[in-house]
Amino acid sequence: MSGTPSRRPRVAVSRSGLPGEGVERLTARCDVTAWAGTAPPTPAELAGLVRGCEGLLVLGSDHVDAALLDAAGPGLRVVALASMGYDGVDVAAAVARGVVVTHTPEVLADTTADVAMALILMARRRLPAATDALRRGAWGAFRMDAFLGLDVHGATLGLIGYGQIARAVARRAAGFGMRVQHHHPRRKEDDELSRWVPFGELLRTSDVVSVHTPLTEETKGMIGTAELALMRPTATLVNTGRGGVVDEEALLVALRRGQLHSAGLDVMTGEPRTDPSDPLFHEPHLVVLPHVGSATETTRAAMVDLAARNVMAVLHGHSAPNPVPGTPDLPGRRVTAVDLTDS
Numbered sequence: 001m002s003g004t005p006s007r008r009p010r011v012a013v014s015r016s017g018l019p020g021e022g023v024e025r026l027t028a029r030c031d032v033t034a035w036a037g038t039a040p041p042t043p044a045e046l047a048g049l050v051r052g053c054e055g056l057l058v059l060g061s062d063h064v065d066a067a068l069l070d071a072a073g074p075g076l077r078v079v080a081l082a083s084m085g086y087d088g089v090d091v092a093a094a095v096a097r098g099v100v101v102t103h104t105p106e107v108l109a110d111t112t113a114d115v116a117m118a119l120i121l122m123a124r125r126r127l128p129a130a131t132d133a134l135r136r137g138a139w140g141a142f143r144m145d146a147f148l149g150l151d152v153h154g155a156t157l158g159l160i161g162y163g164q165i166a167r168a169v170a171r172r173a174a175g176f177g178m179r180v181q182h183h184h185p186r187r188k189e190d191d192e193l194s195r196w197v198p199f200g201e202l203l204r205t206s207d208v209v210s211v212h213t214p215l216t217e218e219t220k221g222m223i224g225t226a227e228l229a230l231m232r233p234t235a236t237l238v239n240t241g242r243g244g245v246v247d248e249e250a251l252l253v254a255l256r257r258g259q260l261h262s263a264g265l266d267v268m269t270g271e272p273r274t275d276p277s278d279p280l281f282h283e284p285h286l287v288v289l290p291h292v293g294s295a296t297e298t299t300r301a302a303m304v305d306l307a308a309r310n311v312m313a314v315l316h317g318h319s320a321p322n323p324v325p326g327t328p329d330l331p332g333r334r335v336t337a338v339d340l341t342d343s
């Protein structure tokens with residue numbers, strides 16, 4: 001590849017060995033440089049990787065800010081996320097520079113909804129505590145009052161946000177015999193699965209509250225002390241959206257005071273959290289997973305494939321199939337305001 005000047009677009013990919021065939025297909029049509037390190041690239045390393053590139057394919061955990069966009073240079077045309085969430089990218093800064101930002105809707109909704117249901121079941125039925133007891137040799141004689149949880153069937157599920165993942169959870173919840181209601185700040189419609197309710201009513205009347213909203217300035221800390229206080233003491237809170245939407249300190253306090261029955265988190269602030277003594281990992285009524293919502297072989301491959309397709313579309317002069325909602329699908333287009341509330 002080195003030596004002769006290439007007319008093929010240059011694309012940086014922030015990891016090696018990504019699943020699926022997307023990067024291979026990209027490599028057939030572009031000059032691809034993938035980060036070769038075993039650890040994710042630092043901001044300076046990512047800046048070095050993307051310098052002079054027209055395309056950048058990143059993961060949801062990477063950070064793409066104005067400095068990185070500037071490091072890429074004026075030729076950058078597309079930043080494609082292999083993730084549904086786009087809080088790691090300064091979307092407004094990209095749009096201001098005429099750079100298209102894309103993400104991966106559709107392909108991960110069902111897989112992530114499965115994990116939301118798993119967390120609901122694990123937290124409400126207190127299944128990890130039962131597994132732990134087995135591992136400690138503490139099963140003991142059968143008791144009518146051992147390992148008691150709360151029923152999922154017949155419970156009311158309140159979805160915060162009503163995008164693709166929330167709807168996929170609603171479909172599953174119907175099969176589990178749950179009643180479903182949702183709150184979305186702007187879309188107030190009911191459908192056959194769920195009815196729209198005001199935010200406060202959702203918190204007060206749901207047995208399970210499941211968070212499915214992107215992390216934005218508006219949603220940061222939207223479930224804090226005051227909101228947890230509105231919830232039923234028998235309620236379960238689940239978050240498969242983004243850490244930061246739920247105030248973790250407030251959640252721990254609420255669980256310890258018995259203001260809430262249980263909680264399940266697949267996402268946290270400051271990921272990855274690697275301290276084994278992290279209080280979030282040791283709270284008895286809290287189930288925590290290391291951000292595995294979309295982690296199946298098929299879905300992760302589909303996410304990378306879709307990100308690669310978005311890169312190729314833009315670099316070959318076509319509209320991006322999956323621009324972040326409210327942003328342009330062609331490079332060079334700028335919009336006056338970026339509205340990120342709609343996923």
Ligand code: DGY
Binds near residue numbers: 083086293294
């Ligand atoms: C997503 O797609 O947003 C998942 O959280 C993985 O980044």
